Amino acid sequence: MKAKRIMTERAFQNLFGNVQGGSFTIRHKDGKEEIYGDGKPLFTIVLKSENVLDLVSGDMLMTFGKAYMEGRVDVKGDLADLISLAIQNGLMSAVHRKTETRLVTPILGRFRSQKREKKNIAHHYDIGNDFFGLWLDDSLTYSCGYFQNVSDTIEQAQLQKIEHSLRKLRLKPNESVLDIGCGWGSVVIRAAEQFGARATGITLSQEQIAGASDAIVSRRLQDKADVRLMDYAALAKEGQKFDKVVSIGMIEHVGKEHLAEFIDHLENLLKPGGLALLHFITAVNEGPINGWIEKNIFPGGYIPTLSEIVARITDRDFRVWDVENLAPHYRMTLDHWSERFENAVPSVLERFDEKFVRMWRLYLRVSSAAFKEGEVEVHQILVSRGKPVNLPLTRDDLYRSESNVEHKSR
Template sequence: MIDKMFYKKLLKSTFSIPAEITFWDGETVRYGDGDPHFKLIFRDVIPKGELIQDPSIAFGEAFMDGIIDVEGDLKEVVASMYRSQESFLGNGKIYAHLLKKISNTAKRSKENVAFHYDIGNDFYKLWLDETMTYSCGYFKNPDDSLKTAQQNKVAHILKKLNLQKGQTLLDIGCGWGELIIAAAKRYGVKATGITLSEEQYERVKERRVEEQLEDLIDVKLMDYRELKNQKFDRVVSVGMLEHVGQEHLPEYFQKVDELLEMGGLSVLHSITSQKEGATNSWIDKYIFPGGYIPSVSELVNHITSNKFFLTDLESLRRHYEKTLDHWAENFENVLDEVKKTKDERFIRMWRLYLHACSASFQTGNIDLSQFIFTKGTNDSIPLTREYMYNEEKCG
């Protein structure tokens, strides 16, 4: 009885829209005015101490274990929690001190990347698009397919890099190689990709042979910090900075400064937050160990502190929401295949991850930012942003 009173008080202010809750004893309670948008079913009690200590992990694990079920749109449930000013889940920042502060050394970074990306190429092939691009797409049109959006994103970044034939390009965190392959084929640049994922490394090696680009593409299985005695005209990083960790952000920009030629240009594509210190302990434990979402102001400060010239900043928040919606739909469509190698707890974990991230972008809890900055002044960049949107002119 005491547990239920605690739950009722907690849930009263959790949702921004009408909701229906069914408790473990069958009692049903409605919150908010109007018809409920979704229904939450508690199969059992979550100890209130766990909810108080860390609501993100308590809620996430309860969903993974089937203690909580959802009837309705899971994304809408999480978005409603984020939108509610009084939600126990929306105030996750106050629990940030509970996260273990473990430095992302080169060894630990490799372990963290393997934890997420080395689940297996076969798994990612099931629900990513054919390009195997695992980052925010770019939807020129609302009805663009996922593959088109990912190809648009690569083209958009390559335009921002203002590539010229014969230049050298470094991709820090190259994934399965789509960007460096496109850069070599379209612009005739010599592209080097770096990854910590053995699965990605092997696939990029295969692709450079398949595309007959061995003379233009190199790929290395290493930590970017270990790259020595090389300079590049362009440095790009897509969806990698989130794995660096807050204390290593200065090191990242110092390394980019070391790797860039004077007058060189870098494009940084990263998930960002509005405020410094954004954390989610469930994501840290189950999805991206050692991850950290930097704030826009943090990154601008690091860019300018290293005497880089910031020339452009663009938000792609709504594009990442659409990307995640595509991934979530694809994931549900291939569940029969996923179930051959993954158990129900893993499936529920991945379902929550995809829908919760989409909700987070939808509500502005997190953003996706693309920065362009140069080492020294660079007057070869066109005077207006028109070059980013014109049809590609390959070198």
């Protein structure tokens, strides 16, 4: 036991001895503490077990995440501060796999399997509408908000994001609009209810279809809005085309091998001259998704770079008209979600165990740190299929309209 302790301390000294830009404490199981870095400690890593040597090997987010979920390690302070300091010192990536290589999945990934995609979506989104309802806003909008002021509530930010997105499309009454990856239907409902559009949403999540369908019925929008449990490729094969298309937070689930295929289907779903808005998380550098995130949170996921998407868009008959980076907004969104999640933990524990709570807590704080440290961003790209129809010369109409948006959640 003593030998293991000596090995652990040496390993920590070798790994953390040159940490800069912040400081932290490691508290061993026997209460002994060591401080690494410079300045006042930001957080304390509490070791609940002597078996922690795995923390300093391999992909550190994978090893730390596993130990944290199992309760072998605890953190006093903000997990996001730990992740940020690790990123700054090159000890960890919140986005990419650091050391692992895989041979089988890339080969399998070349072939699309709707069964596999539905299973991946269910892993995250079919946990239960009651769970997401505990900490998301009332509309269950599960994507980056749009904060006009730092004091905006998450309800205001989500409504403003939806409004901002639909106004970029210059959506008009009776136009048809498709939402690819519609979630719980907040964009579809807003498009039908406030813009008078004929809105269709598609998703592969059973829970989201149930929640979105109930919301449409409760608002008596059945004649203007509908949602379907359907893949975008299957819909494209039906031959239906839309005046406008929006996709918010879905491209991250497509996979690197299928980005071009998704853009092909987008072209087939959009009428000539129509506008499409793509809203998605982007990685600053290209690489495979972190192993802990893929295993526990988003199996099959891939975060593309902006250039990967733009290259595939411009390979088709698309013209790029607007690109906006909303990265600061997503960090604020994640911080709101984290606070609401922590307030809901007692209710979450009525349905799930402590390991589940720790997994989601870490996921939200890892994501916040990733945006803080600039490993990821989130972009909105407005494109037209060929020459656009009646696109204004400037963006002035967007912001005149947004100044009149009521600050209330739906």
